[in-house]
Amino acid sequence: MKPAGVVRKVDQLGRIVLPKSLRKRYQMNEGDPVEILVSGDHIILERYRPRCVFCSNMEQVSEFKERHICSVCLSEMNEMKPKQRA
Structure with a gap:
């Protein structure tokens, strides 16, 4: 897993904002489903399929x-x- 070099804070509702550059690179648009995976100490986000x-x-x-x-x-x-x- 390669770090993106971006740090975001979690808000009061547990949300984070994915930077526009990452959303564009990985073709993620508003309303697209995202799967949350856990591997050891890592939380992984990926487009849902x-x-x-x-x-x-x-x-x-x-x-x-x-x-x-x-x-x-x-x-x-x-x-x-x-x-x-x-």
Whole structure:
């Protein structure tokens, strides 16, 4: 992890402001979801990308009934359908 050389204070509500230069570099816009990850003593912010609820894959993910599922798991589920009906 490379330090950005920017120091910000946390306000009373626990917020910090990401500098415009960082938002621009990482293509983060107002309203974009951000995921907060913790690794040891580090807090990591990254743009949110939905993951499959079954395998955590982030490629070719679609939303179904407010859940995310990848095309691989969806195919596997479709293959199971005829077996369950018999």
